[in-house]
Amino acid sequence: MGLSPSKRVDAALRRAPAFAAACDDAFDRCLADAQGAFRGVRLYQLADAAARLHASLRASVPLVRRWVPSPPPRARVDAALRAAGLEGEAELSRAQLGEFAAELFREAVLAGAAGIVGVGVAARAAPAVVGRVVAVYAAGAAAALYLSLG
Structure with a gap:
C-alpha cells in the first residue's frame, strides 16, 4: 500500500524548497512587523502569516495553486494551530511556524480537493x-x- 493522500501532501509540501523559503519569509516578516519586540511569531499574527504564506505558496507550489484558491480563513488557522499542538504557546519559533504551516496547508489542499x-x-x-x-x-x-x- 502507498501513503495516504494526507501523508503524500504533507511530504510534498515539506520537500518543496519554496515551502521552507515561504515559511522563513513569513517568520521574518512577522518579526519585522512587531519591530523585533518578540523572538517569535505571536498568535495574533498567524492569520496575516497564513495570508502571506498563501500568496507565496500559490505562486510557487502547484498543489497550493490548484487546490487552495484563497487564503485559509481564521477558523482553519485556529484549527491548524490546535492540530499541531501549538495552541498553548505564547509565540512560535521558526520551526514551529513551519509545523503550523504544514498542518494548515495540508488540510487546506485536502479540503480543496x-x-x-x-x-x-x-x-x-x-x-x-x-x-x-x-x-x-x-x-x-x-x-x-x-x-x-x-
Whole structure:
C-alpha cells in the first residue's frame, strides 16, 4: 500500500524548497512587523502569516495553486494551530511556524480537493445524486492529486 493522500501532501509540501523559503519569509516578516519586540511569531499574527504564506505558496507550489484558491480563513488557522499542538504557546519559533504551516496547508489542499461535497449540499441536490457526483469527483480529484504530487 502507498501513503495516504494526507501523508503524500504533507511530504510534498515539506520537500518543496519554496515551502521552507515561504515559511522563513513569513517568520521574518512577522518579526519585522512587531519591530523585533518578540523572538517569535505571536498568535495574533498567524492569520496575516497564513495570508502571506498563501500568496507565496500559490505562486510557487502547484498543489497550493490548484487546490487552495484563497487564503485559509481564521477558523482553519485556529484549527491548524490546535492540530499541531501549538495552541498553548505564547509565540512560535521558526520551526514551529513551519509545523503550523504544514498542518494548515495540508488540510487546506485536502479540503480543496474534496470541495465538491459542499457544492452538492449547497445546490440541494438529491443525496443519491450528490453521492454519485462525489464518487466520480473523488476519483478524479484523487487521481489529479496523486499526479500533481508525482
